[in-house]
Amino acid sequence: MATRSDTAGVKSAVRTLDLIEHVFGHPDGLAAQQIATALAIPLSSLTYLLTTLVERGYLRREGRLFLPGEGLDRLSRRAPPSLLDAARPIVHALRRRFDETASLFVPVEWDMRVAMTETSTQNLRYAMEVGVRVPLHAIAAGKALLASYADARVDAYFASTGRARFTPHTLADEAALRRQLADIRRTGIAFTRDELTHGISGLGVAVVQDARTALSIGVAVPSIRMSPALGDQIAADLLAAKRQLEARRG
Numbered sequence: 001m002a003t004r005s006d007t008a009g010v011k012s013a014v015r016t017l018d019l020i021e022h023v024f025g026h027p028d029g030l031a032a033q034q035i036a037t038a039l040a041i042p043l044s045s046l047t048y049l050l051t052t053l054v055e056r057g058y059l060r061r062e063g064r065l066f067l068p069g070e071g072l073d074r075l076s077r078r079a080p081p082s083l084l085d086a087a088r089p090i091v092h093a094l095r096r097r098f099d100e101t102a103s104l105f106v107p108v109e110w111d112m113r114v115a116m117t118e119t120s121t122q123n124l125r126y127a128m129e130v131g132v133r134v135p136l137h138a139i140a141a142g143k144a145l146l147a148s149y150a151d152a153r154v155d156a157y158f159a160s161t162g163r164a165r166f167t168p169h170t171l172a173d174e175a176a177l178r179r180q181l182a183d184i185r186r187t188g189i190a191f192t193r194d195e196l197t198h199g200i201s202g203l204g205v206a207v208v209q210d211a212r213t214a215l216s217i218g219v220a221v222p223s224i225r226m227s228p229a230l231g232d233q234i235a236a237d238l239l240a241a242k243r244q245l246e247a248r249r250g
Helices: 004-024 032-039 043-055 071-077 083-098 140-148 151-160 174-187 228-247
Strands: 059-062 065-068 101-108 111-118 133-135 190-193 200-210 213-222
Touching: 004 032, 004 043, 004 065, 032 043, 043 059, 083 101, 083 111, 083 200, 083 213, 083 228, 101 140, 111 140, 140 174, 140 190, 140 200, 140 213, 151 174, 200 228, 213 228
Parallel strands: none
Antiparallel strands: 059 065, 101 111, 101 213, 111 133, 190 200, 200 213
């Protein structure tokens, strides 16, 4: 006999398929309220589905409108997933395993941009917004990305940036940051505590596919909840994700 969770899962899957088919049937785009009305989906539930489908590339957003994305085309071509696409399920799994906010970042000039984020369901949590740019030096995933750069690029970074202090704990000094980058290169993992935001700790890894393709994955935890044991568990999972993604081809 099907359990309540089984039934809920099937209902969610049906809604997702209905949503994709409906938007693809309106190539000029639909607003969320139009979709909710047409499919009789509560707006609160629809918002999560839309966000997930946009993050995975099946839909895209232009202002208030949701339009067909390239995800189905990619599947029909049977092309191997990009590094970014391959990393998305891992970020989802990290959030589910630890119920802490997990995010995926891509480099943009001397910053990085939030490409995907899944927020913890706990009452005390940290949240990020997709599309926002964040500095490399003050967040664990950014430090990991910076540590993955070649020496000449790291030199250019220090010569080109001012590295703002966001809290009294932000590490902005070049010599201190270089020592930290050396440690990250040795261990593969970056750690921050209260550097970008008071009360938030983070762990991060960089994933490098080739000289032109890299991203980073981070997990943010309220510092009051960041125990040594939890930090070790998150670090182990992040390093495993790094190895898995860097071992792929394509």
